[in-house]
Amino acid sequence: xxxxxxxxxxxxxxxxxxxxxxxxxxxxxxxxxxxxxxxxxxxxxxxxxxxxxxxxxxxxxxxxxxxxxxxxxxxxxxxxxxxxxxxxxxxxxxxxxxxxxxxxxxxxxxxxx
Amino acid sequence: xxxxxxxxxxxxxxxxxxxxxxxxxxxxxxxxxxxxxxxxxxxxxxxxxxxxxxxxxxxxxxxxxxxxxxxxxxxxxxxxxxxxxxxxxxxxxxxxxxxxxxxxxxx
Numbered sequence: 001x002x003x004x005x006x007x008x009x010x011x012x013x014x015x016x017x018x019x020x021x022x023x024x025x026x027x028x029x030x031x032x033x034x035x036x037x038x039x040x041x042x043x044x045x046x047x048x049x050x051x052x053x054x055x056x057x058x059x060x061x062x063x064x065x066x067x068x069x070x071x072x073x074x075x076x077x078x079x080x081x082x083x084x085x086x087x088x089x090x091x092x093x094x095x096x097x098x099x100x101x102x103x104x105x106x107x108x109x110x111x112x113x
Numbered sequence: 114x115x116x117x118x119x120x121x122x123x124x125x126x127x128x129x130x131x132x133x134x135x136x137x138x139x140x141x142x143x144x145x146x147x148x149x150x151x152x153x154x155x156x157x158x159x160x161x162x163x164x165x166x167x168x169x170x171x172x173x174x175x176x177x178x179x180x181x182x183x184x185x186x187x188x189x190x191x192x193x194x195x196x197x198x199x200x201x202x203x204x205x206x207x208x209x210x211x212x213x214x215x216x217x218x219x220x
Contacts, residue, residue, distance in 0.1 A: 001158075033207070042200060042210040043156070058207075092155055102146070102208060104155040 002027055002095050004105035012111045013083055020079045021108045023093035028073035031096030034066070037107070038089045049076040049093075083112045115139045117211035119201050124217045125191055133186045133214045135201035146202040147175050147186045150213070156200055159186070191218045 003026040013019050023032065032049040047055040047068055055068035070076045080087050092107045116138040125131040137145070144163040148156035162168055162177035162184060174187040188195055196218045201211040 042212045043202075043208075044210070045207055048207065101158055101161060103158060106155050 001101075002029060002097050002103050004093060004095060004103060006093060006105040006108050008108060009106065010109040010111075012113060015084050015112055017083055018079055018081045019083065019110060020077050021091055021093075023076045023078070023105055025074045025095050029095040029097060030073070031102075032070060032076045033094045033096070033102070034068060034076070034078045035092045035094060035104075036089045037092065043092065046078070046091075049078075080110065083110075085112045088112045115203065115205070115209040117201060117203055117209060119199075119211040119214045121212070122215045122217070124219060127191055127193060127218055127220050129191050131188045131191060131216060133188070133199050133201075133216070135184045135186070135211055137182050137184070137201070137203050137211075139203045139205055139209060141205035142179065142203060143206065144204040145175075145177055145184050146200075146204060146208065147173075147184075148200040148202065150198045150200060152197075159199075161204075188216070193218050193220065 005024045007022045034046040035043045037043045045058050046061045047057045049055050049068050049070040051070045067079045088111050090107045090109050092104050094102045094104045119135045146161050147159040149159050150156040160175040162175050167176045172189045177184045198213040198215050200213045202208045
């Protein structure tokens with residue numbers, strides 16, 4: 001397995017501002033992903049964070065709103081830009097291990113007022 | 114598109130068995146995951162099925178039928194700590210999640 005940490009664990013932000021969420025893994029991993037889990041709902045994949053190249057975004061998510069960095073094989077950031085109350089959600093990073101297992105970080109609980 | 118269905122809620126008694134079904138229609142398929150998620154926590158990996166058949170891991174078993182687009186998670190000897198949401202997810206080089214099944218275990 002992999003040990004994953006996220007910062008911050010939670011935040012309350014004002015609309016129109018941006019928040020950068022950090023994800024750190026205790027070992028080098030090829031695959032890193034960012035998910036969103038809105039209140040009472042399941043997980044939705046935002047993007048795959050690629051090391052050394054631009055992230056791959058899923059339908060409905062764009063780089064201007066959710067810029068992602070992946071400077072190395074153990075770290076990634078997700079920025080939620082120009083926030084609105086609809087962005088209130090839990091944001092989770094996950095990593096792929098051994099080709100198929102995916103492990104999740106503890107999540108960042110974001111509230112936008 | 115991806116269509117993954119599982120029941121919204123299930124209730125069972127401590128010590129009993131519960132079976133959570135998941136049906137899927139997806140454009141691709143490499144395997145199927147089951148995750149457990151306690152309220153306010155991140156999902157934790159339970160199982161991954163690639164081939165048809167039953168995989169057993171202690172009190173939890175997972176079954177897959179690729180031809181039928183069907184899987185189930187079987188929880189035996191239920192304990193109060195098993196009260197959680199159980200997520201079915203299809204692996205198509207990325208994970209697509211079902212809405213989750215909330216299992217409540219009663220004494």
